[in-house]
Amino acid sequence: MESNLISVIVPAYNIAEFLPRCLDSILNQTYSNLEVIVISDGSTDGTDNVIKEYAEKDSRIVPFFKVNSGVSDTRNKGLEIAKGDYIGFVDGDDYIEPNMYEILLNNAIENDADISHCGYQMVFPTRVDYYYNTGKKVIQDNKKGIRDIIVGDYVEPGIWNKLYRKSIIENVFMPVDIKNNEDVLFNFYAFTKSQKSVYEDLPLYHYILRKGSAATSKVNTNKLYDPIKVRKEIFEFCLKNYDKEIQSLAYTSYLNAVISLYRTIKNNKLKDEKNNAKKYKNDIKQIKERLPLSKRTKVEKMLFLHFTLLHMFVYKVYDKFISKNSNKYEVK
Structure with missing residues (x-):
């Protein structure tokens, strides 16, 4: 060896x-x-x-x-x-x-x-x-x-x-x-x-x-969209090279990245970034592939696309009272 x-x-x-x-x-x-x-x-x-x-x-x-x-x-x-x-x-x-x-x-x-x-x-x-x-x-x-x-x-x-x-x-x-x-x-x-x-x-x-x-550094707007770009590239690669199961997982990952972006913008009051974020939300809307999404993903997608403010409020409550990982990297 x-x-x-x-x-x-x-x-x-x-x-x-x-x-x-x-x-x-x-x-x-x-x-x-x-x-x-x-x-x-x-x-x-x-x-x-x-x-x-x-x-x-x-x-x-x-x-x-x-x-x-x-x-x-x-x-x-x-x-x-x-x-x-x-x-x-x-x-x-x-x-x-x-x-x-x-x-x-x-x-x-x-x-x-x-x-x-x-x-x-x-x-x-x-x-x-x-x-x-x-x-x-x-x-x-x-x-x-x-x-x-x-x-x-x-x-x-x-x-x-x-x-x-x-x-x-x-x-x-x-x-x-x-x-x-x-x-x-x-x-x-x-x-x-x-x-x-x-x-x-x-x-x-x-x-x-x-x-x-x-x-642990504060939100850097220069890096804000990188996770979405990464997950979108992965999704597009999977559409060309893998089966529906993998495509569905990659789509869910991309959706979660967009949702996470919206949460970051709201939680950090980055009002100037709202218009930039909308193009990724619209991209999610325009994806027409028929994928076998989980029930949770379907509900999440529907709430996020059509009731965004309600969706953000639900996540705020979740982060405050339920989630153990919302501050995973926080150093006090």
């Missing part, structure tokens, strides 16, 4: 304080045949010095320094450099369990899987939420992998808890024009190329939430 080289791509932008913990967790893996590509995305806070220090101490570190161009372009640069048989991603302010890559690679080899992935833990300053730590193992053929990545009910659409066989993502890159949900689109196309995937629900990745991190 040690003959398989794993390339781990670590984007780093102004995280000198957190990067040592991340790199230590990778270099101390129980699986040691690693190439750790650490890319500074135009950092100005001492991150570059941390990378240089680690490169001097461990030959497995591959340092790269470039002008700032965003995390997607940074990860794409890593994909260009990577020489491994398998590819993994770790964000520079997160860290991983010591045996994560050993477990992921074992599962990939034992099951001849193109993608091997695991659960994760979301680490807040005062608590840890586990997703989901059931220990179960799921084998996914091509269709089930597509289904699970679209629905996202237990399989995380992020890229950092996965190990990819390099051959299936040689022509798959992060979309540089998408700043939010870009990993969803990358994963979707990776799963379309994966004949078999394996998921083991162990929380081996530590996803750190802190004030000032990307996940």
Whole structure:
């Protein structure tokens, strides 16, 4: 197994304080045949010095320094450099369990899987939420992998808890024009190329939430429409390439993204965005494909399209009194 080289791509932008913990967790893996590509995305806070220090101490570190161009372009640069048989991603302010890559690679080899992935833990300053730590193992053929990545009910659409066989993502890159949900689109196309995937629900990745991190930042109107663009592209791809069942799931995902946009605009009082949002609502109206939608989706669609204000009020009540995930990323 040690003959398989794993390339781990670590984007780093102004995280000198957190990067040592991340790199230590990778270099101390129980699986040691690693190439750790650490890319500074135009950092100005001492991150570059941390990378240089680690490169001097461990030959497995591959340092790269470039002008700032965003995390997607940074990860794409890593994909260009990577020489491994398998590819993994770790964000520079997160860290991983010591045996994560050993477990992921074992599962990939034992099951001849193109993608091997695991659960994760979301680490807040005062608590840890586990997703989901059931220990179960799921084998996914091509269709089930597509289904699970679209629905996202237990399989995380992020890229950092996965190990990819390099051959299936040689022509798959992060979309540089998408700043939010870009990993969803990358994963979707990776799963379309994966004949078999394996998921083991162990929380081996530590996803750190802190004030000032990307996940906890306030609403950025420049990124507001990205999730809709991603879900629309996925839906359109599924219309051309998959059966009615998958098309229906992709349509529901697209609908939910539009509804989520309306909720974000209302909850954050972004009145200037209302006209921009209407074109996506109209697009939902104009989709005429006869799809086997669930009863819940049919009701949701009817309420949203014809009784939007009532629909928003119902969601407001739901968020306040029932939902446990409405503030999933909130750091107090």
